[in-house]
Amino acid sequence: MAKRTADYDESKIKTLSSLEHIRLRTGMYIGRIGDGSNPDDGIYILVKEVIDNSIDEYIMGNGSQIDILLKNNQVTVRDYGRGIPLGKIVECVSIINTGAKYNDEVFQFSVGLNGVGTKAVNALSSHFRVMSIRDGKCAEAVFERGVLKSQRQGTVKAGVKNGTLVEFIPDENLFTDYEFNIEFLQKRIWNYAYLNAGLVLAFNGEKYISQKGLFDLLDAELGTSYIYPVGYYKGKQLEFAFTHTHNYGETYFSFVNGQYTSDGGTHLSAFKEGFLKGINEYFRKNYKSEDIREGTAAAIAVKIQAPVFESQTKNKLGNTEVRSWIVNETKAAVNDWLHKNPEAAKQLEQKILANEKLRTELNTVKKEAKEAARKIALKIPKLKDCKYHLEDGKKGENAVIFVTEGDSASGSMVSSRDVYTQAIFSLRGKPENMYGKKRADIYKNAELYNMMMALGIENDIEGLRYEKIIIATDADNDGFHIRNLLLTFFLSYFEELVTSGRVYILETPLFRVRNKKETVYCYNEKERDIEVKRLGSSAEVTRFKGLGEISPGEFGQFIGADIKLLPVTVQSLKVVPGVLEFYMGKNTPTRREFIMKNLLAEVDA
16 A cells, blocks of 8 residues: 655645744754753854854954853853944844844954844743943843843943843753853853953953963963974964974864864965965975974964855855965965074974974885785775765765774674764774874784774875764773773874864763663663662663673664764863873873773863
């Protein structure tokens, strides 16, 4: 019997209001919902959208301080700019495509050009209040989930400064069990300070201010690990800071109109090109780009009138017309700085020559590794690949690879994975501790080389084949140790994979609690105790000692739509050497005792 399909006629066509659309298709506006455990979760995007408006006021020369308060999940942001025009306060926070961001005379370099940001915050908040103060008069409007509940106009006491106040509470019906991470907010606020030298941001009473902009950002991130003093340039639309470190790989912090572009874009690629040309022009040489860029650490910020981002969350810039002027301005500025700092220029050239020597040695080792790997080029041992990868465009944009320990752990995953976008690489056991080793050593290690081949990074990270690298190990001492060995490998040789948010930890349940009617999976002892109490005395509790104990039928749900991933984040690069030295360095009794009691679950410095 043929399956009956629903009638498709005029009655099935729906037109949603902007409020309904934001609440129904939340991801289009804020990227992801989340619970606050990831710095890109929706609650932080809501905070960003409100602060962005205040930053835009500062950029246009209005107000020098922004006050931010977080208490009981309520966020309050008060700026001292011009204030929203009193007669348009309701429209500006509730009607899409309403605002002054379309007027270049009012906002020249705004992030929020689409007229959506504050409206999305309003629609996605259980409580939203906005107040504008202009020359002794004020207007206020209060909303619940985007619906206007009250509004008023009046006067304020003498001496109250102009500006806008916005307070909101993210809707607990949408953001279930969320919690703000203070460190994530502090990181964002520091970025605002670095990008807007002289602006005071007061967060819960603590002041954040930078006088040297991106120079301060790079100095704070690197500590004292750079080879020569940080180079700095600030023009009308372009600002950057740069230096070199002894670390492997490259580290970049890129911004457009104050927005952190974690995936870079045309502005970053143009900066790299200009950086290369400026150095070669100064030395009158033709050094290879890889020799110049190895060990580079840089921060770049551009201001553009009409930025085009590749998504609503603005992680990657797409404007192609900015390339030529960024290349030329960067080239000239780098060349000029090197002329003014000849001692630093000498140190830079020594670094380039050292890189050149290392590259030559490494190429010999790589050639030998490739010869050994030629036999397995078509079939990498222990890799169960997926069909689509990053190079396949839209089809491969969700491609991930799980790095597991042993065949038993990967067995259940292989049977329950999505063969189109989920690959699995199984380690034979504990990988070698690569802390303090030369880069050439990783190419002499067959298993690590196989893993690099699987990831597509045996030459460089530009060849990465997967959107996410997910470490999936057992929740026991051996599993944590393997996790740390892998994190040491990535942080030592492919740091950019971590700093760009590519590396994750898979969270799987520790317990299964069930009775004859219901089965529940718990991720910690607290959840287990709650469910045992709820399901009653007949509840049966199973403790999963390893991934291999979870059946394929069960495992599918833990790597499907409801997958729980813990991002590996590094709040400041300068702490990485110390962390790795303590956990993975010389095996002193003190270190060994500490690790056994407090095995590192993630690098979250």
